[in-house]
Amino acid sequence: MDSATDAPSVQARGVVKTYGAGPTAVRALRCCDLTVERGEMVAIMGPSGSGKSTLLHVVGALEPVTAGDIAVGGVPYAGLGDKGLTVLRRDHIGFVFQFFNLLPSLSAIENAHLPALIAGRRDKALRDRARMLIERVGLGDRAEHVPAELSGGEQQRVSIARALLLQPELVLADEPTGNLDTRAGAEILALLREVNQRDGESILMVTHDANAAARADRVVFLRDGEIVGDLPGGSTDDVLAFLAGLQAPGEAPASADAALV
Ligand code: ADP
Numbered sequence: 520m521d522s523a524t525d526a527p528s529v530q531a532r533g534v535v536k537t538y539g540a541g542p543t544a545v546r547a548l549r550c551c552d553l554t555v556e557r558g559e560m561v562a563i564m565g566p567s568g569s570g571k572s573t574l575l576h577v578v579g580a581l582e583p584v585t586a587g588d589i590a591v592g593g594v595p596y597a598g599l600g601d602k603g604l605t606v607l608r609r610d611h612i613g614f615v616f617q618f619f620n621l622l623p624s625l626s627a628i629e630n631a632h633l634p635a636l637i638a639g640r641r642d643k644a645l646r647d648r649a650r651m652l653i654e655r656v657g658l659g660d661r662a663e664h665v666p667a668e669l670s671g672g673e674q675q676r677v678s679i680a681r682a683l684l685l686q687p688e689l690v691l692a693d694e695p696t697g698n699l700d701t702r703a704g705a706e707i708l709a710l711l712r713e714v715n716q717r718d719g720e721s722i723l724m725v726t727h728d729a730n731a732a733a734r735a736d737r738v739v740f741l742r743d744g745e746i747v748g749d750l751p752g753g754s755t756d757d758v759l760a761f762l763a764g765l766q767a768p769g770e771a772p773a774s775a776d777a778a779l780v
Contacts, residue, residue, distance in 0.1 A: 526592055528556065529553060529721070531553040531554070531574075534553075534577060546744055547744055548584075551744070551746050560722040560734070560737075561736065562735035564726060564738055564739070564762060572693065572725060578691065579614065591689055609637065613682030613685070615695045616695075617695065619674040627666075627677045632649035634681060653677070671703055679710060683718075690720050695707055695708075696731055712734050722735075729762065730755050733757075734752060738751075748761055
């Protein structure tokens, strides 16, 4: 991908997403603007049905937008076509899902290496990188185990290794701790933060967990398909207070730092 080196990892402008048409149409996103700077970790929060997954899906080029522009690393999606978008997704975006989405018959290291095979890249460098990443996520002694022999937290570690294999511009994480117990969830969050801070990977993460969101640099809040808040990370209490304000419309956010946009 020809990316301008200092372009933001994500630049979304005026994004609208409507599902269906006519009287049953659902406006899932209404004119959203979102920027994720290079090396930033941004969490998306909001009530159920507010458009969080839709925003992640359009940024991940899994769904087309109805209107507006999205660019990853300075490369606009408009005009790329299906094939171009598939290549962009494959080579430049790493996905981490709530339910891990690992192939059950492959070992941890084979799952981590899979994106290389899908991209038709059988070089040793990527096999070595898969090994390095499996060790990096703390599974050096579990590399040959299949998913059924791994805990949920270990499976999510494998999926993080897989997401990082092709050194993506951006990692998109959809409820990465949603299927884990508190301790495993906290460990996965710490790992994502480390990947972000040490390797400089940009991360955009949907979460219901205020503790998880507070680990990010910024927390963006959605309500009814609109971005209604943008808060610096750091304080779980501030995140919870802002959310409480969202769920009871009309209430002012309780934090002085909370910026309604
Ligand atoms: P969240 O992730 O915040 O729970 P979603 O992005 O899943 O919200 O959904 C936003 C709105 O779009 C909801 O009203 C939901 O019912 C609707 N929606 C999501 N996906 C589809 C779809 N494939 N077809 C029709 N409506 C959808």
